[in-house]
Amino acid sequence: MLKNFIYLNEPALDSYLSSLEDGLRAAVQAKSASSSSISGKAGVGGVGVGGDRDTQSEETISRDDTASARFERLQALARQDAERVGWIDVVNPDTDLAGVGIGALVEIECEIFIPEMIKALSPAGGLAKAIDQVQALAPLASLFGSDVTGLPPAGQLDAMKGFASTLGSDAVVVGERDDTDWRVAGKLLEPYLSGDVEGYARIVGKVSAVLRPGSWKPLLALPGMNLMGRDKRREMERKGPDEGQEDSWLQGPAIMVDVLAIYR
Incomplete structure (x- = not known):
């Protein structure tokens, strides 16, 4: 089965594999060889000598060990x-x-x-951003006569934002x-x-x-x-x-x- 990795901790992978293989490979090399034979007859005046000649070639391929x-x-x-x-x-x-x-x-x-709690506390969840917006708008809300008595104190908001940032x-x-x-x-x-x-x-x-x-x-x-x-x-x-x-x-x-x- 072809694997689609969504998460792969490479340092941990290398640590585990090196224990089983007595070290890590830097690269993988593979060799392929091919040969061919050429037949012919050479001579003068109808008298000749026949023979075969073999030729060989070798190719080395190096691949990254992904x-x-x-x-x-x-x-x-x-x-x-x-x-x-x-x-x-x-x-x-x-x-x-x-x-x-x-x-x-x-x-x-x-x-x-x-x-859901982890999502809310993550940067993508937006809790820290929402707290910033509340703190920025609170003075304006008070200025225009809106009731802000239900909002947490500034110290609590800072603590919540700091807690979210630790994640x-x-x-x-x-x-x-x-x-x-x-x-x-x-x-x-x-x-x-x-x-x-x-x-x-x-x-x-x-x-x-x-x-x-x-x-x-x-x-x-x-x-x-x-x-x-x-x-x-x-x-x-x-x-x-x-x-x-x-x-x-x-x-x-x-x-x-x-x-x-x-x-x-």
Whole structure:
């Protein structure tokens, strides 16, 4: 199957592949050879000598070792030695993920979405821009007699804008399936994203955490987000989401992964 990569973390790919191939290829070279035979007769006065002459030519072709080619090799090597690599090609999540542990390399097909809260806080979601507009228009509204008493104080608006800016352009994605309660979630780094991830696709990633059934984890506390302290995060996880805030949380059973690739 030809793969259309929507996300491919090349540094992680090179790290994994170099471990399996004892280093990385700088380029791929292929040689092709061809030969031909020439027959003839030479002589004087009807007396001659016949013979054949072989000619050979060789051509060397050098190809770049592209990221997509490296991923194909990684996938093939991992499937050939799944136990050593820790590779799990998830077909039946309830069975295949039952004993999954940290460090496993998992591939699963699922429907991917970016939670609404993450969208709102992202630059594309426009929360920071909307706050700027509110702060710019508030003095004018007061000048023309409009009631601005319902607006948050300036300090709160600045705090909200600063919180949104900490997310940068990276995104948290969640994947789910109709045939299981298992979910997969992970953070995407903007430099390796090349398309719209939402919709059905295959995720490949290294498991960084396993969430037991019935437990919760706030999406903004996914590994790598670093948006809250350890004690605060644990307190929130024990308490779980407030009513109506469930979409901002990840509920177990679930796995969190360091996303390597997303493709269709």
